[in-house]
Amino acid sequence: MTEDETNLVDVAPGAPHSNILSETLAYVIGLAFALILTGVSFWVASTSVLWGPGVAVGLVVLAIAQMGVHLVFFLHITSGPDNTNNVLALAFGVLIVFLVMIGTIWIMGHMDANMSPDPALMNLQMQH
Amino acid sequence: MTTEAATIGLTHGSSEDTGLGHRGPESKSIVVPYGFWLFILSDMVLFSALFATYASLAHATDGGPTSNQLFDRNLVAIETLALLVSSFTCGLAMIAAKRGNMMWTQGWLVVTGLLGAVFLSIEMYEFATMVGEGAGPQRSAFLSSFFTLVGCHGAHVTVGLLWIGTMMAQIWAKGFREHIMRRLLCLSVFWHALDIIWVAIFTIVYLIGTLS
Numbered sequence: 001m002t003e004d005e006t007n008l009v010d011v012a013p014g015a016p017h018s019n020i021l022s023e024t025l026a027y028v029i030g031l032a033f034a035l036i037l038t039g040v041s042f043w044v045a046s047t048s049v050l051w052g053p054g055v056a057v058g059l060v061v062l063a064i065a066q067m068g069v070h071l072v073f074f075l076h077i078t079s080g081p082d083n084t085n086n087v088l089a090l091a092f093g094v095l096i097v098f099l100v101m102i103g104t105i106w107i108m109g110h111m112d113a114n115m116s117p118d119p120a121l122m123n124l125q126m127q128h
Numbered sequence: 129m130t131t132e133a134a135t136i137g138l139t140h141g142s143s144e145d146t147g148l149g150h151r152g153p154e155s156k157s158i159v160v161p162y163g164f165w166l167f168i169l170s171d172m173v174l175f176s177a178l179f180a181t182y183a184s185l186a187h188a189t190d191g192g193p194t195s196n197q198l199f200d201r202n203l204v205a206i207e208t209l210a211l212l213v214s215s216f217t218c219g220l221a222m223i224a225a226k227r228g229n230m231m232w233t234q235g236w237l238v239v240t241g242l243l244g245a246v247f248l249s250i251e252m253y254e255f256a257t258m259v260g261e262g263a264g265p266q267r268s269a270f271l272s273s274f275f276t277l278v279g280c281h282g283a284h285v286t287v288g289l290l291w292i293g294t295m296m297a298q299i300w301a302k303g304f305r306e307h308i309m310r311r312l313l314c315l316s317v318f319w320h321a322l323d324i325i326w327v328a329i330f331t332i333v334y335l336i337g338t339l340s
Contacts, residue, residue: 010154012161014317020223027219034212038327042205045335056336063331067324074215074320086165093169097176104180112184 030073037066190268195337214243
């Protein structure tokens with residue numbers, strides 16, 4: 001198999017690079033990024049410096065960023081041609097995840113807000 | 129390589145590969161982890177349904193304890209750290225395994241398993257404390273969805289621990305054969321995925337749930 005050929009072949013998800021230094025470095029960088037993002041998340045959640053209503057959105061953004069770090073540095077998902085299948089499957093998974101979560105939160109939020117004649121009696125808070 | 133086989137596209141190594149299947153199927157070491165990757169993604173979809181349930185019911189406390197009263201951020205920080213570092217050591221075990229280094233592979237797998245056990249014990253402790261305080265899964269819709277979501281993740285970690293133990297035994301008994309390496313790669317994908325799901329849990333359940 002030629003050098004060119006090697007680059008074309010698919011790689012399995014999670015399969016590390018070939019050089020021990022760059023492999024270890026990828027994990028170390030990933031760990032550092034993940035630690036920083038986790039630390040910032042916990043700080044953002046406990047500080048009173050930031051604008052209150054924006055904190056939840058900021059936390060979700062930080063979480064998505066950290067998931068990206070995990071995918072790239074721990075699971076070695078790349079944009080390279082050898083990773084097309086892995087990325088496509090991931091994209092489909094992410095699509096379904098967002099449809100399920102946003103769809104549910106959207107619909108259930110509206111049900112909660114609109115469909116109760118007496119909010120005190122009927123909203124979700126009162127259900128067992 | 130026969131000309132006939134090359135014509136109908138059954139051979140590897142053709143320089144005119146288009147990526148459209150002319151090479152024939154990939155080797156087992158690609159196909160199996162890819163199938164496992166699809167399983168992981170469907171597992172994420174399962175968790176997204178549990179997250180959606182939790183988000184809908186998070187305020188349905190039925191007059192019982194709320195997330196603000198129940199959750200302890202310090203414990204969650206330790207859990208998060210344990211799982212994150214275990215994900216890292218799992219990667220180091222994979223690097224050692226690829227080079228056929230028995231001692232380091234087993235060592236990093238032990239560390240990974242121990243950190244997973246630390247995570248699981250803290251979670252058990254948290255659950256036991258909550259149930260002891262009368263905040264069990266029967267108390268309210270919020271707590272039912274909480275125990276389902278976080279408990280499902282905990283069950284995955286438990287399976288992961290059993291799997292780590294199994295792989296350590298298999299590596300010890302059979303060495304770094306191809307099919308063992310395949311299983312090990314699937315295990316590492318599984319373990320990293322658990323950490324990804326935990327990121328969503330500690331953010332949505334524990335941090336956003338305890339904002340003042």
